[in-house]
Amino acid sequence: MTRKLDKETQDALKKKVAEAALEYINLPRMRVGIGTGSTVNFLIDLLPRVAERIDAVVSSSEASTRRLEKHGFKVSELSEVGDLDIYIDGADECDPHNRLIKGGGGALTREKIIAWASDKFVCIVDESKMVDVLGDFPLPVEVLPMARSFVARKMVAAGGMPEYRQDFVTDNGCQILDVHNLKILDPVALESDINQIPGVITNGLFALRGADVTLIATPDGVRVQES
Numbered sequence: 001m002t003r004k005l006d007k008e009t010q011d012a013l014k015k016k017v018a019e020a021a022l023e024y025i026n027l028p029r030m031r032v033g034i035g036t037g038s039t040v041n042f043l044i045d046l047l048p049r050v051a052e053r054i055d056a057v058v059s060s061s062e063a064s065t066r067r068l069e070k071h072g073f074k075v076s077e078l079s080e081v082g083d084l085d086i087y088i089d090g091a092d093e094c095d096p097h098n099r100l101i102k103g104g105g106g107a108l109t110r111e112k113i114i115a116w117a118s119d120k121f122v123c124i125v126d127e128s129k130m131v132d133v134l135g136d137f138p139l140p141v142e143v144l145p146m147a148r149s150f151v152a153r154k155m156v157a158a159g160g161m162p163e164y165r166q167d168f169v170t171d172n173g174c175q176i177l178d179v180h181n182l183k184i185l186d187p188v189a190l191e192s193d194i195n196q197i198p199g200v201i202t203n204g205l206f207a208l209r210g211a212d213v214t215l216i217a218t219p220d221g222v223r224v225q226e227s
Contacts, residue, residue, distance in 0.1 A: 005128045013126035017217035018042035021088050021124050022050050029055035031081050033114040034068065035089025036061040036107040039124050043088060044068055056081045060114050061107040062171050078117060087118035091125050092137045098211040098227045099187045103140030103204030106170050112202050116209050123211035127218045134187055138178035140204035145175050147199020154197050155179050174201055
């Protein structure tokens with residue numbers, strides 16, 4: 001079960017793990033992918049410390065792009081840069097095998113594209129995000145608007161309880177179903193199966209391409225979990 005932390009403690013851990021992630025930007029002229037979310041915001045605020053090592057930066061969301069630009073970074077399109085050396089992002093859940101649920105912030109599709117385009121995927125979380133089995137956090141599924149009800153019925157048939165994320169549109173102009181009540185024992189198979197449903201853009205399981213390393217902030221320091 002995910003351990004609950006108060007906001008002050010959680011923010012301190014997020015900053016600690018963001019600082020640890022800077023050590024992975026350790027070569028000259030690196031092409032860096034930056035994710036989305038509250039933990040990544042701490043990373044972005046620290047990124048000027050290693051700006052001289054960054055040749056290009058690609059962002060997974062409009063929100064992260066705006067924050068990066070405020071710190072003086074020019075944000076490039078992935079199609080301009082090509083493959084990336086490293087991608088750093090957070091997660092809503094992480095299991096002992098570095099398989100993730102992502103998409104609480106709604107940027108799952110761009111996050112997944114950048115993860116696949118990167119040589120190394122570093123996930124940064126605080127200890128509250130670690131679970132033995134994925135699924136306590138509802139699984140986001142990005143869908144074309146016309147397919148929302150159809151996909152929702154398919155998720156009900158699979159044992160899930162889909163909830164339409166009201167008043168939210170992704171950066172891609174699509175909608176999100178948050179699917180509750182899933183105990184995800186085979187995340188690789190489930191990720192693939194959901195992505196085969198017509199109308200699904202992608203889902204928030206990062207199992208086919210999970211993290212290569214997860215940095216886990218605890219009160220005793222940052223723990224490293226290799227794949």
